[in-house]
Amino acid sequence: MFYVINKFFCLFGDSIFFMSEINKYSKVITQDPTQPAAQAMLHAIGLKEEDFKKAQVGIVSTGWDGNPCNMHLNGIAANLKNLVNQQNLVALNFYTIGVSDGISMGTSGMRYSLVSREVIADSIETNAGAQFYDGIISIAGCDKNMPGVIMGMARLNRPSLMIYGGSIAAGKYKEEKLDVVSAFEALGKKFAGTISEEDYKGVIEHACPGAGACGGMYTANTMASAIETLGMSLPYSSSNPAISDDKRNEVKQAAIAIKNLLEKDIKPSDIMTFKAFENAIRMVIVLGGSTNAVMHLIAMAKTVGVNLTINDFVRLGNETPMLADFRPSGKYVMEDLHKIGGVPAVTKYLLKVGLLHGDCLTVTGKTLAENVADLPDLTDGQDLLHTIDNPIKKTSHIRILYGNIASEGAVAKITGKEGERFDGTAKCFDTEQAAIDAMKDKKIVAGDVVIIRYIGPRGAPGMPEMLKPTSVLMGEGLGKEVALITDGRFSGGSHGFVVGHVTPEAQNGGNIALVKDGDRIVIDAVNNTIDVMISDEELLQRKQSWTAPALKATSGVLYKYANSVSSASNGCVTDGI
Numbered sequence: 064m065f066y067v068i069n070k071f072f073c074l075f076g077d078s079i080f081f082m083s084e085i086n087k088y089s090k091v092i093t094q095d096p097t098q099p100a101a102q103a104m105l106h107a108i109g110l111k112e113e114d115f116k117k118a119q120v121g122i123v124s125t126g127w128d129g130n131p132c133n134m135h136l137n138g139i140a141a142n143l144k145n146l147v148n149q150q151n152l153v154a155l156n157f158y159t160i161g162v163s164d165g166i167s168m169g170t171s172g173m174r175y176s177l178v179s180r181e182v183i184a185d186s187i188e189t190n191a192g193a194q195f196y197d198g199i200i201s202i203a204g205c206d207k208n209m210p211g212v213i214m215g216m217a218r219l220n221r222p223s224l225m226i227y228g229g230s231i232a233a234g235k236y237k238e239e240k241l242d243v244v245s246a247f248e249a250l251g252k253k254f255a256g257t258i259s260e261e262d263y264k265g266v267i268e269h270a271c272p273g274a275g276a277c278g279g280m281y282t283a284n285t286m287a288s289a290i291e292t293l294g295m296s297l298p299y300s301s302s303n304p305a306i307s308d309d310k311r312n313e314v315k316q317a318a319i320a321i322k323n324l325l326e327k328d329i330k331p332s333d334i335m336t337f338k339a340f341e342n343a344i345r346m347v348i349v350l351g352g353s354t355n356a357v358m359h360l361i362a363m364a365k366t367v368g369v370n371l372t373i374n375d376f377v378r379l380g381n382e383t384p385m386l387a388d389f390r391p392s393g394k395y396v397m398e399d400l401h402k403i404g405g406v407p408a409v410t411k412y413l414l415k416v417g418l419l420h421g422d423c424l425t426v427t428g429k430t431l432a433e434n435v436a437d438l439p440d441l442t443d444g445q446d447l448l449h450t451i452d453n454p455i456k457k458t459s460h461i462r463i464l465y466g467n468i469a470s471e472g473a474v475a476k477i478t479g480k481e482g483e484r485f486d487g488t489a490k491c492f493d494t495e496q497a498a499i500d501a502m503k504d505k506k507i508v509a510g511d512v513v514i515i516r517y518i519g520p521r522g523a524p525g526m527p528e529m530l531k532p533t534s535v536l537m538g539e540g541l542g543k544e545v546a547l548i549t550d551g552r553f554s555g556g557s558h559g560f561v562v563g564h565v566t567p568e569a570q571n572g573g574n575i576a577l578v579k580d581g582d583r584i585v586i587d588a589v590n591n592t593i594d595v596m597i598s599d600e601e602l603l604q605r606k607q608s609w610t611a612p613a614l615k616a617t618s619g620v621l622y623k624y625a626n627s628v629s630s631a632s633n634g635c636v637t638d639g640i
Contacts, residue, residue, distance in 0.1 A: 085325040088195045088221065089119040089153075110153065118325050119153045121196035123187055123215075125208040130163035132205035132283065135274040135305060136228050139202050139314055143226070146318035147200070152325075155196065159186040161208055164528060164554065165243050165277065169495065174525035177552075178624045180211040180362070181637050187215025197221060198325050200317055204228035204275075204305075206282035206555070210359035213295055217331040217366040222324035224426040225296045226317050227287040229305030230397040231275030237262070241270040242278045244391055244554075247530060251538015254503050275305030279390030281555030284397045285352030286359060288406050292346040293363075294334040294425030298434050302405035304398050323428050335367045338420040342431065344376060345418050348383040348459040349409065349448075351392065353555025354474045354563060355528075357461065362634035373463050373472050373632050377591070380459030383418060385478065386449045391558040392478045393455075395447045403442040411435040416451045455479070464562060464586070466594040467602060468548070468574050471566040472632045476553065477588040481560045484589065485546040487512040489582040493569075494518070495532060495551075502535050509544035512584040516575050517612065519550035519568025520635050524616050524625035530554035533561055546586060548593070550575055552631070562586060562593060564631035570611065571630075577605040 086093070092101040093115035102115065122143055126136030140156050147154035162179040166172075191199055198221055201212035209225065216223035234241035249266045252258035258266075276283035287301035297316055303309040323329075340360060347356045357376055364371035387409075389395050400406070413419045414432055421432030441448060449455055455478065462475040477483060490507065491514045492498040498515050501507050513532070520526045529551050536545050542559040550568035553561055567573030574595070578584070583596040595602075616622040627637040 085118040086116065086197055088197045091195050114153050117151060117153045118197040119155055119195070120147050120198045120200060120321055121191045121194065122147065122154055122156045122200050122202070123190070123212065124156065124158050124202045125161045125183065125204060125212065126158065126202065127161055130161065130166060130205065131231060131271055131274050132163065132228065132276040133161045133208070136202045136204050139226065139228065143200065143202070143314050143318060146315055147321065150318055150322040152322060155194070157190050159183050161205055163205065168247070168528060168554070169499070169531035173527035174523045174621060176207055176525065176527065177520070177635060178525050178620060180207040180214070181624065182620070183208060183211030184214035184218065187212060188218045191219055198321050199223040200226065200321055202226045202228060204283070206276070206286055206355065209283070209286040209290055210363055213290060213363050214366045217335060217363065220330045220332050220367070222321065222329055223295075223331055224317060224320055224324065225290055225300070226314060227290070227296060227300045229275050229303050229307070229310045230278050230284055231305060232272050232398060233278055233396050234270040234272050236265045236269040240396070241266060242390065242396060243270055244277070244279065244281070244530070244534060246270045247534030248538040251535040254535060255539045273306065278396035278398060279555070280350050280352055280387065280397070281391070282353040282355040283555070285347055285350065285356050285555050288350055288352065289343040289347050289356055289360065291406050292410060292419070292431070293339050293343040294423055294431060295331065297426060298407045298438065299405050302397060302401045304401055320426055324426060327428055329424065329426070329428060332367045334424050334426065335363070335369065336423060337369050337371070339423045340364050340369060340371050341375070341379060342419045342423060344379050345383050345413065346409070348380060348385060348461060349413060349418070350387045351385050351389050351455070351460055351478065354461055354476045354553055355555060357474050358552070358564065358631055358634050362636045365634055365636055373474070376459070376461055377463045380461060383459055384451060384454035385456040385460045386451070386454050388447055388449070388455060391555070392480055399447055403445040403447060404439050407435045407438045408441040409448060411438060411440055412448070462588045462591055464588070464591050464593040466592045468578065468593045468595055469565045470574070471630060472564070473562050473566065473593055474564040474631070475562040475586070475588055476557065477560070478558070481543050483587070485512070485560050485586045487546055487584055489514055489578050489580055489584050489595070491516065491578055491580055495527065495529060498532050499535065502532065502539065507536070507541065507545055509541065511545050513545060513547045514575065514578055515547065515549040515551060516569040517550070519565070519570055520628040520631060521614070521625045522550060522568050522570030524614065524621045524628070526552050526631065526635060528552050528554040528557070529563065530557050533557040533559050546584070548575070548584070560586065566630045566632045568630065572606070572609065572611060574602060576609060577602060
């Protein structure tokens, strides 16, 4: 129950929250008599004198027309504005950018994908900071959108929450369930000659049936699930489908939630604690999520002063099993989880077996455990989420590897279905396209370790994802016979024996730049090592003859990014942390 004691504090359950002056930021421009010009401009947008006493909520959408992940978000934002206004608040919509990884993948445009995370964070901080919004609701659809909006809101540290745009429905062609990765893998089948031209086009036409983010446990659904578990979105936000009554109801609840957050002055720093990040990491592991979660969670933690490192993924990974049978390595997509109870049902199970901290505060104003206490358990008979005593993998599929190729760490995605050790021969490429051409020309064979380098945060610049080459390998039937190592990164849709985020990157003189064709490479995902099997003396000789290439970008946002970005092991942040 909720009892009003007086206008300064209220009692919720057994907890006392002191009610704040909910317009404490906007009053700088609405209540100061020396700000007549600001007030005149607010009158121009339709505000009345009585509105100046209300708290202002900035609603930021990453919506744009050119991508199914984001095409519906501005509609959500328009509806949300009306709902927030009904809470006796002033809702003011603004907009930021997005990049479609699926569209830019395999092209030079992919260099802008990770960069967009920083641009999104910067733009939210800039707009909301300049306009003195008291609270923020962000609406995000694709994977870089989500850490970007969380980082922007966390920098401002005002009452805030995120709404996930939701995932797409599964595509279907000739009775086969499809998603966007099916289209990438169809290219590999085309190279291998195992798919007809009619079926190739059929897969492409039917893989993505409408609005919503990619359906498997790729980076978008990984980050949405992590953020819900972190406490920065409402229960069910990550698993509610994009086009559903449940998503529409969530938007209604978000309008109520932001008023509650403002009244209790609950800020991102109150929610995004070290324990909350541990919860998020465990959810990523349990669901078999994307390796991108490593850099994104580290970057998000840095914005609130939480010292999260890649070694926390090692520690938690050693005691957390992978339980969910999601694509790309499994068979289920996010709409399947929605049908059996969603992320809250998973949360409830993980709390029961002691894998999550239940006392962490969330954007509901309640704890994680309180949020799910009265919600349904997982549906009986489901086989999407295995039990803790029958895991898909006893420890994390996300492996942090160290060795003479990656002295500062690398991130591998090893579910166990690929094996846990690879011993092969290096074939080196300094561009993604060169590697694709070699695959197309059948120059990559079983036992090869494909190395794609000079595509790290500085080297690309922008650290593009290597979904196209991994999908081609899978489509050619080489997913278990060929390994791939890169100082770039991987889409959550990538699977196979893949290692990314190699640090130091090649552009900075990391040893990945020194590997030569024919070198023996050993990757051990049990002992968490990655090494080129040559002597330290040989490595030193190669290092002495190596020269750093010129940066590929000489102006614009990519040049600024290359000159400010940290390593992948430090989250690829650009704020000097």
